[in-house]
Amino acid sequence: MSGPTNSRAPxxxxxxxxxxxxxxxxxxxxxxxxxxxxxxxxxxRGSEPHFNVLYERYFQRIYAFVYLRIRNHADAEELTQxxxxxxxxxxxxxxGRASPLAWVYGIAKNTISxxxxxLRTGRERLxxxxxxxxxxxxxxxxxxPEEQLDLDRCxxxxxxxxxxxxxxxxxxxxxxxGENCTIPEISKRTGRSSDAVRSGLxxxxxxxxxxxxxxxxxxxxx
Amino acid sequence: MPKEIAxxxxxxxxxxxxxxxxxxxxxxxxxxxxxxxxxxxxxxxRYGRGTDETEx
Numbered sequence: 001m002s003g004p005t006n007s008r009a010p011x012x013x014x015x016x017x018x019x020x021x022x023x024x025x026x027x028x029x030x031x032x033x034x035x036x037x038x039x040x041x042x043x044x045r046g047s048e049p050h051f052n053v054l055y056e057r058y059f060q061r062i063y064a065f066v067y068l069r070i071r072n073h074a075d076a077e078e079l080t081q082x083x084x085x086x087x088x089x090x091x092x093x094x095x096g097r098a099s100p101l102a103w104v105y106g107i108a109k110n111t112i113s114x115x116x117x118x119l120r121t122g123r124e125r126l127x128x129x130x131x132x133x134x135x136x137x138x139x140x141x142x143x144x145p146e147e148q149l150d151l152d153r154c155x156x157x158x159x160x161x162x163x164x165x166x167x168x169x170x171x172x173x174x175x176x177x178g179e180n181c182t183i184p185e186i187s188k189r190t191g192r193s194s195d196a197v198r199s200g201l202x203x204x205x206x207x208x209x210x211x212x213x214x215x216x217x218x219x220x221x222x
Numbered sequence: 223m224p225k226e227i228a229x230x231x232x233x234x235x236x237x238x239x240x241x242x243x244x245x246x247x248x249x250x251x252x253x254x255x256x257x258x259x260x261x262x263x264x265x266x267x268r269y270g271r272g273t274d275e276t277e278x
Binding site: 043044045046048051052055059060061062063064065067068073076077080081084085088089101102105106108182183184194198 | 230231235236238239240241242243245247248249250252253254257258260261262264265266268269
């Protein structure tokens with residue numbers, strides 16, 4: 001079973017494939033009526049139109065399935081990407097043992113489970129660390145004086161870097177990762193274009209990553 | 223009587239998955255297109271360009 005036919009209009013990339021005749025001059029069925037199995041087979045032969053139809057067919061269902069369980073757009077994007085990457089990397093390993101629908105569903109479900117497990121592990125560690133996770137006496141999650149010094153230095157650099165970020169960019173970052181807002185929502189609330197929001201988020205993320213790199217560099221003597 | 227589509231998952235589970243097609247939650251269109259491009263690049267690298275005569 002490949003599921004109901006996608007009722008949305010096909011993208012421009014697939015329109016030509018929908019109308020074009022194939023081998024022997026005999027027109028075949030539009031691609032959006034093809035089974036998942038047949039589409040996967042053509043993708044493995046390197047056909048972009050077939051890939052586009054499969055992607056279009058599964059994108060909304062995977063994204064919605066993930067979002068309903070995670071309730072966070074940023075994470076939903078990441079997990080959707082992870083699911084699709086596994087699907088298309090392992091397409092040749094699918095082997096027709098189950099319906100493609102069940103196979104893709106299984107991958108999405110496992111991706112979500114792994115994510116939730118990582119979150120739980122992170123929360124448990126924070127709980128064990130106590131009210132101030134940067135300073136703890138827990139035997140499970142404790143720091144040497146040198147490590148504590150590094151953490152304090154890292155926190156200080158973080159504050160310093162973020163003070164150089166425009167207020168609206170910091171707000172966008174909090175809206176995205178703290179309140180789970182989409183790019184269009186952030187754009188509306190900050191009065192900035194979607195492109196500006198994306199650039200701003202990227203800049204803040206880069207700054208935060210640079211803090212991590214700087215901290216590592218300071219640890220290692222030349 | 224609903225039939226099992228695959229031994230591992232029930233029909234109800236798979237129907238829930240399919241209902242995502244109609245769910246109002248929409249992803250960022252730019253993310254969707256960026257992901258499509260990245261995935262296609264990965265597929266091309268993995269499976270190579272096809273010799274499908276429909277490609278044009």
